[in-house]
Amino acid sequence: MTRKERRAYFKERNRKSGGYLLRKKIWNFIFRFCRAVLIFGLCFLILQPLLNKISLCFMTKDDLFDRTVISIPRHFSTQAIRLGWKLMYHFKPFWYSIWIGVLVGVLQVISSTLVGYGFARFKFPLKNFWFACVILMIIVPPQTLLTPMYLMFSDFDIFGIIKAVHGGKGVNLLGSFWAYLAVCAGCAGYKSGLYIYMMRQHFRNEPKELEEAAWVDGCGKFRTFWSILLPGARPMMVSCFLFAFVWWWTDGIYSRIFFSRGMGWYTVANCLPGVVERLNHEYKQIFNIVSSSGGNFVPPAYGNQILSAATMITLVPIIIIYLLAQKSFVESISQSGIKG
Amino acid sequence: MAKAKRKSMAKGNAKAGYLFITPFIIGFLLFLVVPLVQSLRMSFCEVAATNGQGLKYKWVFLDKYKEVFFKDPDYVPRLLDNLKNMALFVPGILVFSFFMAILLNQEFAGRAFVRAVFFLPVILSSGIMVSIESNNSLMGSMQSAIKEDTSLTSITKTLENILLTGEKASKFFEYVINLVDKVYDIANSSGIQIIIFLSGLQTISPSMYEAAKIEGCTAWENFWKITLPMISSLILVNVIYTIVDYCTKSNNQVMDLINDKLFKNVDYGLCAAMSWVYFGVIMVILGILAFIISRWVYYYD
Known part of the structure; x- marks a missing residue:
């Protein structure tokens, strides 16, 4: 059919339907146009701060104070990024953060997989009670536990066992990642409850026949879990790990009690908030100002530019991970949402 | 046997x-x-640090709680403010994410990209990033500069003026306008909710809509009679998630105050009492809401 013919055909049909077809077509077009505008606007709204930060990273100081420059830098420079990198202490915190993220994430995933499987497939007394405890764990804000955790880890002890061995004194676990490991192995780390929930949801959706077949063939319980259900759970485990890694990366609560720069271990999240302060300090040293009054010497706009640069540096690894594994992030949530 | x-x-x-x-x-x-x-235990005690690393507890019973409610100038106003904001935010987030989920459930080009963008804040504005963002005054000043430049032609502003100066400037308009002003925050914190709703929408079988269509249902009726009941259990999940997320965010005012007290004043007892009051309030709210909504939730199977 040529174009002309098609048009004629459409006119014919439209006439037959009494103008309904044309009206519908126009409405459809208007609807789609509005939807596109709306979605574009909202996407822009979300991305705008990020784009803003990126553009700030590449501005020179002149551009920053030039009111005619809004988002695209006139003089391109990487000076802000270099300074931010320096104020973030170069590689070290990144290295530590990666270490902690990987170790802790793996541990967290292992323990929550086990627990999730236990909740999904076994009937045992008080099951509902324990599951309510998982929910409680999700609900309790970690900030509530800050102080007691701090005290506990400065004098660590498991039900009096360590004290008995160590001669009446607990171990100070602050400043080492043993504290992290202990918390995560016990499924009590940052958002662990959520991972348990996700894993449970995953195992619940798996067909029960698989296990029954294994049971009939004489497979033990642990063996069934290990060689039959675990391979199927791998995508979910990967997503849990990614979530864990990303959330530990930006976590400021646990890292604040467990680490500080003075302790020799510090994460990216430890370093980021102090960037402006350090910039001030640096400036004072350069210009040899002996000020006891403190306060900000650096103009706030400049400080914020450096802070933005440092933030971007911190975010780059996460953004890369997200771009690569976007699907597994989103799908794991949508899987666990089913049957809430 | x-x-x-x-x-x-x-x-x-x-x-x-x-x-x-x-x-x-x-x-x-x-x-x-x-x-x-x-x-x-701390919240009932006066906690003091002794020389040898240890802590000394002195039982004072409800004194700390009294201090929280009657002495501290910031706590109660901040708590109330926080709850008020929550009451504003949570319905906003729910409606927004539900609406977005419906939009994203339709076929259009670039859907995967849009979904990824909406999920981005879950990854990026988590943990310390939130507090960094809210402290960043340069971003604020940049945005206000842009606003100033466009304020003469701002549609929302004009609309606001028209709506609010009318005789029937109701509370509802004020509420909606308040929400529109905060659309950035709302969009930023509804990533997970959108995905949960979306997955729920995708599990509704199309045959249901087909049957409804044959019976002559309009889209409006479809929404109220099919979509909403089918998704009601997820509304409960999302309400709980949103409240918890809102209350544990690190730029939360109450949390800020508690942190301040902890790191500056080092008053462990007061901190603990504050946290417990906050925690208790959240639990009560969650309980009430969960009770109300779960009575209304419809389970298909």
Whole structure:
């Protein structure tokens, strides 16, 4: 059919339907146009701060104070990024953060997989009670536990066992990642409850026949879990790990009690908030100002530019991970949402 | 004989089940119950640090709570403010994410990209990033500069003026306008909710809509009679998630105050009391809401 013919055909049909077809077509077009505008606007709204930060990273100081420059830098420079990198202490915190993220994430995933499987497939007394405890764990804000955790880890002890061995004194676990490991192995780390929930949801959706077949063939319980259900759970485990890694990366609560720069271990999240302060300090040293009054010497706009640069540096690894594994992030949530 | 066998199998199952969840039980007792109990104890005590690293507890019973409610100038106003904001935000987030989920459930080009963008804040504005963002005054000044430049032609502003200066400037308009002003925050914190709603929408079988269409249902009726009931259980999940997320965010005012007290004043007892009051309030709200909504939730199977 040529174009002309098609048009004629459409006119014919439209006439037959009494103008309904044309009206519908126009409405459809208007609807789609509005939807596109709306979605574009909202996407822009979300991305705008990020784009803003990126553009700030590449501005020179002149551009920053030039009111005619809004988002695209006139003089391109990487000076802000270099300074931010320096104020973030170069590689070290990144290295530590990666270490902690990987170790802790793996541990967290292992323990929550086990627990999730236990909740999904076994009937045992008080099951509902324990599951309510998982929910409680999700609900309790970690900030509530800050102080007691701090005290506990400065004098660590498991039900009096360590004290008995160590001669009446607990171990100070602050400043080492043993504290992290202990918390995560016990499924009590940052958002662990959520991972348990996700894993449970995953195992619940798996067909029960698989296990029954294994049971009939004489497979033990642990063996069934290990060689039959675990391979199927791998995508979910990967997503849990990614979530864990990303959330530990930006976590400021646990890292604040467990680490500080003075302790020799510090994460990216430890370093980021102090960037402006350090910039001030640096400036004072350069210009040899002996000020006891403190306060900000650096103009706030400049400080914020450096802070933005440092933030971007911190975010780059996460953004890369997200771009690569976007699907597994989103799908794991949508899987666990089913049957809430 | 057979009965005995089944019983032993059930027992074995129970044992295995407990074995699988042991990590959780240990962690729960050690890292949640113990700290919670300790912080509860602290909230009834005057805690002072002694020289030798240890802490000294002096039982003062409700004094700390009295201090929280009657002495501290910031706490109660901030708590109320926080709750008010929550009451504003949570419905906003729910409606927004529901609406977005419906939009994203339709076919259009670039859907995957849009979904990824909406999920981005879950990854990026988590943890310390939130507090960094809200402290960043340059971003604020940049935005206000842009606003100033466009304020003459701002549609929302004009609309606001028209709506609010009318005779019937109702509370509802004010509420909506308030929400529109905060659309950035709302969009930023509704990533997970959108995905949950979306997955829920995708599980509704199309045959239901087909049947409804044949019976002559309009889209409006479809929404109220099919979509909403089918998704109501997820509304409950999302309400709880949103409230918890809102309350534990690190730029939360109450949390800020508690942190301040902890790191600057080092008053452990007061901190613990504040946290407990906050925690209690959240739990009560969650309980009430969960109760109300769960009575209304419709389960298909």
